[in-house]
Amino acid sequence: MTSTNRIMLVDGMALLFRAFYATAMSNYFMVNSKGTPTNGVYGMLKHLFTAINHYQPTHVVCCWDMGSKTFRNDMFPDYKANRGEPPVELIPQFDLAKEAIESLNIPNVGVAGFEADDCIGTLSKEYSEHSQVFILTGDQDMLQLLKQNTTVVLLKKGYGNYAEYYEDSFYEEKGITPAQMVDLKALMGDTSDNYPGVKGIGEKTALKLLMKHQTIEGILGNLDALTKGQRSKIEEGLEMLHLSRKLARIHCEADVNCSLEDALFYIDDERMRDKFEELEFRNWRKNIIGVS
Template sequence: MKENKILLVDGMALLFRAFYATAMSNYYMINSKGMPTNAVYGFVKHLFTATKNYEPSHVVCCWDMGSTTFRTEMFPEYKANRGEPPVELVPQFDLVKEVVDSLDIPNVGLAGYEADDCIGTLASKYSEHSEVIILTGDQDILQLLKDNVTVSLLKKGYGNYAEYQHETFVKEKGITPAQMIDLKALMGDSSDNYPGVKGIGEKTALKLLTEYETIEGILDNLPKLTKGQRAKIENELEMLHLSRKLAAIYCGVDVDCSLDDAILEINRERMMEKFNELEFKRLESLLS
């Protein structure tokens, strides 16, 4: 029997990327009903290009379910630097899930968690018996790399990916995927709006992790650090530990999706009914 190949799609990453690819030139693909569809159209194009490229047996699409999560409860400033989504994108959040449903692809998400957490949870379950490919534009997901889990990062255009397996990541980055969590805890993440240890940048964080492997290893060897490094870490111990909790993808979300429900079998008639309703042209040709 052919081994399952499961494509886990970071729906939010694809949708935002597709939106901004055309929104920068004020092109929103507003149809005759007044509905902007540029993000959904581009999302489907990314999705179909990936299924053609990777030929998965199963596909699952994961979503954020609102901006309030367990991370914002721990640290209210988490992602607080991000403005409200553009008005042209807002109606496409629900619309894209309708389109995914019309393709008979499961939509998975749970309030209080991010899409990353759902992806991590499902990848952990599926990789025990199947090959898993995660399609995203978010480098944070690289921490999930392990045997049977590949991360495919979207690059500019369609069908261009930076693919990572555990070994290629270690070779390129010089640390393990799991050490990415401690790296972000030390240096912080400006896009997610948490500081880590003030004054510790990527170069220093990588050097410390290469030498001492983990945050615990660094803390056990504080006397060996430079006076400046030690002072910075000791002054920010609470934030260091909090940042690590924020950086770690949680893989114990109460979500599941049976592989029977995730088999990639698109009903073209149902798909075309939805595409015609939205006035999408030429997308179906990407499936042939």
């Protein structure tokens, strides 16, 4: 069953970081008269409105990480330990970004102990039962959430450039299903999230094994069919393989909810204008919301 609802779930962190670094590389921080940098918020909103104008959602929700520690750190203390502190120019923009989103009547959603990914996974699971869901992100991890009514829209360079993924075409392109993405990451690890997977097994080998044996259980049940090298690597890295799978899986039962009524996309022009003027955004009608 489908409805006319088109729900856009926005990965706030992904958009904010992408927008910040796009201009920070040239030291362009757009500092306002209060001395606060606003480049990340400005670019994030431009990404948001460009996508809204393109996909025409009826509902929008923005999801955030709430602090750096999550249940994954409890399982594996080194999870994301390779990431330094955010740049000093970005720190004040986290709150400003949420305020700007709020001024658009878009709910900010996040829950302590979970990542934005988990909130998006939980909400997409619920909404996709009755609505069309679009996940706007820059994070390939979200591809595991693809299903019948769920599209993942990955931001590419610039504004308005997207790689769209659908459940059907994903298999044709990658040779594995979205659900197998979790096992793929468990085998090969993830350098950006700082967990190793099975030492010595890269993407190519992991894909080959999953195409042949479907799942980690399938691989473990057929160790005799593996090369000697593959077998010994997996046997030696068994504990980390199982742990990496838990780290890789987006948790779709987070304690988060947002009613369709709250998510209904409706902008109060006056409220938006007041916030954008307060942030001292120049030419925002033309440059952010795309109205000349």
